[in-house]
Amino acid sequence: MIMKRLIYTLFILLTLCYSCDSFLDVRPTGEIVNNELFETAEGFEEAIYGVYSYLAREPLYGKNMTYGLVDVVGQYFSGGWDQHWSNQLRIYNYKHMEVRPEIDAIWESMYKGISYVNNMLENLAKHDSTKFALYNVYKAEGLGLRAFMHFELLRLFSESIIQNPNATGIPYRENYTYQVTPFDPISVSYDKIIRDFKEAERLLTAHGEYFDRTDENAGGFVKDRVIHMNLYAVQALLARVYWEKGDLETAKNYAMKVIDCPFFLMEDKTNVEDIMNGVISDKETIWGLYSEEFPNYTRNVMYSSGGSYYYDPKPDYRDIYEVDQDGFDYRLDKWFQTLSDHGAEGLRCMKVVDRFKVRLLTRPVTKLSGINMIRLPELYYIVAEYYLVADNMEMAASYLDKVVRARGLNGFNKGDGIVVVSRMNINNDRRKELVCEGQWFQIMKHYNMSIYESITDQTFQPSKDIYVFPIPDNEYEYRN
Numbered sequence: 001m002i003m004k005r006l007i008y009t010l011f012i013l014l015t016l017c018y019s020c021d022s023f024l025d026v027r028p029t030g031e032i033v034n035n036e037l038f039e040t041a042e043g044f045e046e047a048i049y050g051v052y053s054y055l056a057r058e059p060l061y062g063k064n065m066t067y068g069l070v071d072v073v074g075q076y077f078s079g080g081w082d083q084h085w086s087n088q089l090r091i092y093n094y095k096h097m098e099v100r101p102e103i104d105a106i107w108e109s110m111y112k113g114i115s116y117v118n119n120m121l122e123n124l125a126k127h128d129s130t131k132f133a134l135y136n137v138y139k140a141e142g143l144g145l146r147a148f149m150h151f152e153l154l155r156l157f158s159e160s161i162i163q164n165p166n167a168t169g170i171p172y173r174e175n176y177t178y179q180v181t182p183f184d185p186i187s188v189s190y191d192k193i194i195r196d197f198k199e200a201e202r203l204l205t206a207h208g209e210y211f212d213r214t215d216e217n218a219g220g221f222v223k224d225r226v227i228h229m230n231l232y233a234v235q236a237l238l239a240r241v242y243w244e245k246g247d248l249e250t251a252k253n254y255a256m257k258v259i260d261c262p263f264f265l266m267e268d269k270t271n272v273e274d275i276m277n278g279v280i281s282d283k284e285t286i287w288g289l290y291s292e293e294f295p296n297y298t299r300n301v302m303y304s305s306g307g308s309y310y311y312d313p314k315p316d317y318r319d320i321y322e323v324d325q326d327g328f329d330y331r332l333d334k335w336f337q338t339l340s341d342h343g344a345e346g347l348r349c350m351k352v353v354d355r356f357k358v359r360l361l362t363r364p365v366t367k368l369s370g371i372n373m374i375r376l377p378e379l380y381y382i383v384a385e386y387y388l389v390a391d392n393m394e395m396a397a398s399y400l401d402k403v404v405r406a407r408g409l410n411g412f413n414k415g416d417g418i419v420v421v422s423r424m425n426i427n428n429d430r431r432k433e434l435v436c437e438g439q440w441f442q443i444m445k446h447y448n449m450s451i452y453e454s455i456t457d458q459t460f461q462p463s464k465d466i467y468v469f470p471i472p473d474n475e476y477e478y479r480n
Helices: 041-055 069-073 083-090 100-125 135-157 186-207 231-245 248-259 269-274 294-303 317-322 330-335 376-389 393-406 423-433 440-446 473-477
Strands: 008-011 023-026 077-079 168-171 183-185 285-290 309-311 336-338 347-349 370-375 451-453 458-460
Touching: 041 100, 041 135, 041 285, 069 083, 069 100, 069 440, 100 135, 135 168, 135 186, 135 231, 168 186, 183 186, 186 231, 231 248, 231 285, 231 370, 231 376, 231 440, 248 376, 269 330, 294 347, 317 423, 330 336, 370 376, 376 393, 376 423, 393 423, 423 440
Parallel strands: none
Antiparallel strands: 008 023, 077 309, 168 183, 285 370, 309 347, 336 347, 451 458
């Protein structure tokens, strides 16, 4: 178990213009070190910044949990930075000698991040809550991060609770300790995730959220709340958790809390190109990870590779982006680039590539560099699905249309009294919208879909072998 071997200290790497981009230095020392940084408010802030920066690295959301491994198994891409490795992923050969270490690294890296959070929370609990002005904010962000990381592990390494309510969940680690944590039933895993998120929501609501982007007094740690586990991020993630659990009504209620707040809007269709090409959307993003390195990662993998990491030409993705609605889908034109000039078929995905850097231009408006972790469109899909199940076609169309019209399409409610929307329509748009965000594989798992793989021309039927990642062997070794 990785927590038994890894004890860390934390230090400041550098301070950047928007926030401190610190990271955690893992140093085995043989004992748990209570770092002196945990005696000051600044020390706790550095610890939290360190976790955000850690999550933004390539083994997690810097690559594998966004446009990398999880989107390869979602059948978005052909080729790859290592074609043999990625093609083994495409056929779900999780035990392949080149694939298994990458999957193991997700488990181990995520639990390492959880251990960092637990260390911070345990040290925070040693202080009186009145010692630091932002005590409850530190606690809430820590609890939200812990819940988020456990939920991400649960989605990948456990069965769907909808398909098997009696499945085994994951170990929920709430202490910074060497002791082995037992695997919970999946229902208990969900209960603990929801408990931590709800406590984070309570603390942030009671404290007051600094999210007014025009508030000049909201400096320091509460500046740029979009790159923190803020109140609306917690509520949006609760919507995702309840949707995953199959509780659509509660998911809809949490989604509406965010939709109804004044801080998030769908971007205009003409600005689709600049929503998240290496930057955090200043309208649609509810939570993002600040990272100066992310645009370099995506440029190297998605662009500088000469087009080897590309959208599969079969089926024709131009047809996919034109399905369902009349109009012109700006996502196809702005997020992709044909590869005919590189001697290959298909489309190069440019959605998360900073085109200003590629073109050696200066971005006209300064934005935060980084990774979009959850955005407004996902919440509109949840609400649309709720109303579809409730047999309210017009309401379902009105929420789905918020997304499709913002992308240049005409929408499903044309005002002629005839409104037809299906779950397939919602999922078609999810597939188009969420490329490079690590969500489509989870959506296919949620609905227990069969999966077509075009290189070998075979269809994989839904099963645990496809939809459940293998847990690292050493997790069990430490239990013996």
